[in-house]
Amino acid sequence: MRKSLTMLALAAVLGGCAGMPRMSDAERLALYRSHAGEEVRSFTLFGRPSGWTPLGEEALVVWTRPCEAWLLELAGRCQDLDHAPGMTLTSTGSQVQARFDEVIPLGPGVSEVGRIPCRIQSIRRVDVAGLRQAQQELREAAVKQREAEATP
Template sequence: MKHISLLLGSILVLGACASTDRLTDSQRMEMYRSSAGEPVRDFRFFGSLNGWTPLGERALVVWTRPNEAYLLDLAGPCQDLGFAPAISLTNFSGQVSARFDDVIVRGGGSDIGRIPCRIQEIRPVDVKAVKVAEQELREANVEERQRQPEQD
């Protein structure tokens, strides 16, 4: 029985170490919102995304280039956004427009019956500011953990 307790304790410690650099969903959302500019009507889309990050059920960040990102606020909850292996964006002639275009969740079985997620608002993200904020939040999280006394 003692060996099982030690094993479980080791797993919990390793799990805590693996997640030390992770930001909470609320930290990530606040970081992107504070780094986003004023709303824009649309943005140029080059046919494929360089990356994307879900921010709950009603928002996500998409990267169109390594140093170009947009915060997309959705009109309502987007089914399976946090678990999707891929997404796509509708567009017209290479422009993604607020209130006209959608985020489409892809993968995880059949896409039949999935409701597209309408883009309500588009805000350009200051990618350099995000990188600085991420680093500061990670450092603050590490300092916080270092100050907490170890529990036996």
């Protein structure tokens, strides 16, 4: 059943991005959601994340290692998240907890005055291998689409 849900999400994303140079935040979030497992209460983060991927103003992916990622959905809109060059998590210690810890966007262009931390509503582990496979399939489909459009 999970495979069929993934294929449905992939088809929706493909249909939504055909002919478009880049996926929207909503399409990228749908792709990550389709490759995320069940909700967990927390995840372990030693030091700083190895990277992060904003998915609009209400979600992001935190990369703890190149092959380990966590989808964090927030309790509401997070000001500046979608264009911030950096972010930090408010966790104390090595555990990042849903409904307790927060995300704070950082960097130039991010409002310092009135910055409100964004509470993490849910945490789900991302199937990175499955995500990468789906991204490769999307790239191949986009190439085929462009080739088909270029052929008279």
